[in-house]
Amino acid sequence: MDQLFKKRNQELKEFSSWLKRHKPKPKKEIPDNIFKQCDACHESIPYFSFVENNYVCPKCGHHMKISARQRIRNLIDEGTWREYFEKETSTNQEHFPEYDQKLKKAKMTTGMNEAVICGIGKINQQRVVLCVMDSHFMMGSMGKVVGEKICKGVELAMRKKLPLIISCTSGGARMQEGIDSLMQMAKISAALKKFSNQGGLYITLLTHPTTGGVSASFAMLGDIIISEPQALIGFAGKRVIQDTIKQELPVGFQTAEFLLDKGFIDMIVERKDLKNVLSDLLSLHGGIL
Structure with a gap:
């Protein structure tokens, strides 16, 4: 009997050892970065397709958000970009709770x-001052330093006698900085008035989303106002406006397409065509009005 148990135990050990050696390997999960879901049509698209298509969905044409540096790479001739005011950054002057941590994370x-990033570069060999806002940095909110950098960008265009392009995206004012944030609307608008009086050409590019104080000031002050397709452009949210005026609002009233139809913007241009369209406008106007 003992011999039988020993033999049985040995067989079980050998079988267990065999199972360990021949255990099927788990299938590797597909890495998260292989596919990306479109925000609009919700289709899963191979990530390389987004990259090759300038982050525009190849299925529905939806223009995804891109970073300021990606925007600069798309618009500016390689090797011609020089950034200005890059070291300037906000501080927590109002001692707003957790603002330091949010700035550090951003x-x-x-x-x-x-x-915002500001600098000088060439678009098809034509020099411009370009300021590009980035919604990935605290939703592109307009704090004091954002306003100061854009003002300095306007002054740089005046000093160098160059056309000015501002690529806008923002969730509005930066509440952590209180009145200092709100004052940027007036400050930038005043600088643009001086630039206009000197005959400077100012082009605005509205990207998704452009809202709040940015849309209420310099975003809509361009001599030529361009938008990417389907961009959300407006001041306040739909519910806030409807509750204030007690009226139903038209469907899609804050889209680029609606604003183009009503004459608030001049043209809608797909991302793949932006560089050449801007180049044509610069050539047509010679950098001045």
Whole structure:
């Protein structure tokens, strides 16, 4: 009997060892970055397709958000970009709770010091001053330093006698900075008035989303106003406006297409065509009005 038990135990050990050696390997999960879901049509698209298509969905044409540096790479001739005011950054002057941590996180995740990048580069060999806002940095909110950098960008265009392009995207004012944030609307608008009086050409590019104080000021002050397709453009949300005026609003009233139809913007241009369209406009106007 003992011999039988020993033999049985040995067989079980050998079988267990065999199972371990021949255990099927688990199937590898598909990495998250292989596919990306479109925000509009919700189709899963191979990530490389988005990259090759300038982050525009190949299925429905939806223009995804892109970073400021990606925008600069798309528009500016290679090797011609020079950034200005890159070290300027916000501080927590109002001692707003957790603002320091939010600034630190935004800097780490974006590699930027603020929500806008300004500089000089060439678009098809034509020099321009370009300011690009980035919604990945605290939703592109317009704090004091954002306003100061854009003002300096306007002054740079005046000093160099160059055309000015501002690529806008924002969730509005940066509440952590109180009145300092709200004052940027007036400050930038005043600088643009001086630029206009000197005959400077100012082009605005509205991207998704452009809202709040940005849309209420410099975003809509361009001599030529361009938007990417389907961009959300407006001041306040639909519910806030309807509750205020006690009226139903038209479907899609804050889309680029609706604003083009009503004459608020001049043209809608797909991302793949933006560089050439801007180049044509610069050539047509010679950098001045």
